Amino acid sequence: xxxxxxxxxxxxxxxxxxxxxxxxxxxxxxxxxxxxxxxxxxxxxxxxxxxxxxxxxxxxxxxxxxxxxxxxxxxxxxxxxxxxxxxxxxxxxxxxxxxxxxxxxxxxxxxxxxxxxxxxxxxxxxxxxxxxxxxxxxxxxxxxxxxxxxxxxxxxxxxxxxxxxxxxxxxxxxxxxxxxxxxxxxxxxxxxxxxxxxxxxxxxxxxxxxxxxxxxxxxxxxxxxxxxxxxxxxxxxxxxxxxxxxxxxxxxxxxxxxxxxxxxxxxxxxxxxxxxx
Ligand SMILES: C[S@@+](CC[C@H](N)C(=O)[O-])C[C@H]1O[C@@H](n2cnc3c(N)ncnc32)[C@H](O)[C@@H]1O
Numbered sequence: 001x002x003x004x005x006x007x008x009x010x011x012x013x014x015x016x017x018x019x020x021x022x023x024x025x026x027x028x029x030x031x032x033x034x035x036x037x038x039x040x041x042x043x044x045x046x047x048x049x050x051x052x053x054x055x056x057x058x059x060x061x062x063x064x065x066x067x068x069x070x071x072x073x074x075x076x077x078x079x080x081x082x083x084x085x086x087x088x089x090x091x092x093x094x095x096x097x098x099x100x101x102x103x104x105x106x107x108x109x110x111x112x113x114x115x116x117x118x119x120x121x122x123x124x125x126x127x128x129x130x131x132x133x134x135x136x137x138x139x140x141x142x143x144x145x146x147x148x149x150x151x152x153x154x155x156x157x158x159x160x161x162x163x164x165x166x167x168x169x170x171x172x173x174x175x176x177x178x179x180x181x182x183x184x185x186x187x188x189x190x191x192x193x194x195x196x197x198x199x200x201x202x203x204x205x206x207x208x209x210x211x212x213x214x215x216x217x218x219x220x221x222x223x224x225x226x227x228x229x230x231x232x233x234x235x236x237x238x239x240x241x242x243x244x245x246x247x248x249x250x251x252x253x254x255x256x257x258x259x260x261x262x263x264x265x266x267x268x269x270x271x272x273x274x275x276x277x
Pocket of ligand 1: 007008011044045046047072073074075076077078079094095096097100122123124125139140141142145146
């Protein structure tokens with residue numbers, strides 16, 4: 001398996017694709033005709049905490065009917081479609097990996113949300129959006145992949161209207177990481193920016209935001225991660241018994257490391273909310 005060199009490399013090999021989601025749903029319901037947005041939600045949320053995590057961001061960012069939302073690092077568009085479906089928001093996702101952009105378009109079209117959700121190919125450090133064009137910016141557990149997080153937050157500030165809000169979750173570091181651990185988290189999961197809660201707040205303030213709240217999600221993530229690790233271990237055992245490839249080794253090793261680091265509170269997750277001043 002070649003080494004990853006960018007987040008795009010990593011996500012081009014992601015095991016869950018739009019095709020796989022649609023194939024599962026077709027097998028379960030016999031047809032894809034009449035597919036509803038809520039039927040995707042068990043499959044298209046690539047972050048910890050599922051739909052409740054989206055509700056928490058929606059509350060922080062004051063998202064409601066007609067709110068113009070930008071979703072940074074939108075993936076297959078799961079959170080974007082949820083915010084449109086549940087809250088009536090109009091959502092523009094920004095996503096770097098071309099196959100995720102294409103997958104997002106396919107899923108969004110299948111559930112008839114294309115008038116209110118679009119995922120645009122782009123880099124969150126250079127948003128292809130006009131100044132002061134959004135009411136809210138959100139991002140779900142993805143900014144760790146962005147090498148220049150400060151630049152991405154300045155871009156979020158630029159595209160927000162005055163008093164617009166940003167709310168996002170991200171990985172955080174509570175205690176110093178060894179170079180070897182940082183390297184493995186990069187090699188296995190394309191984790192480019194691993195910083196503490198205070199450093200996130202400082203970057204937000206430097207970008208021109210006033211902090212509204214910070215919630216440490218480390219304990220909740222620890223429980224979710226332990227459950228996911230058991231699932232990966234079971235899948236690897238099944239693959240070994242069937243003699244099929246067990247998957248990306250660096251990913252597995254770095255995932256095991258990450259779960260351990262969260263369990264001992266060296267790393268964790270947090271939700272940040274701030275307002276443009
Ligand atoms: C963990 S996934 C999260 C997807 C989505 N937020 C969700 O919760 O379903 C992270 C996504 O960030 C994207 N990404 C990484 N770096 C990016 C960048 N600089 N600009 C835009 N998207 C980026 C990746 O391609 C990937 O699809």
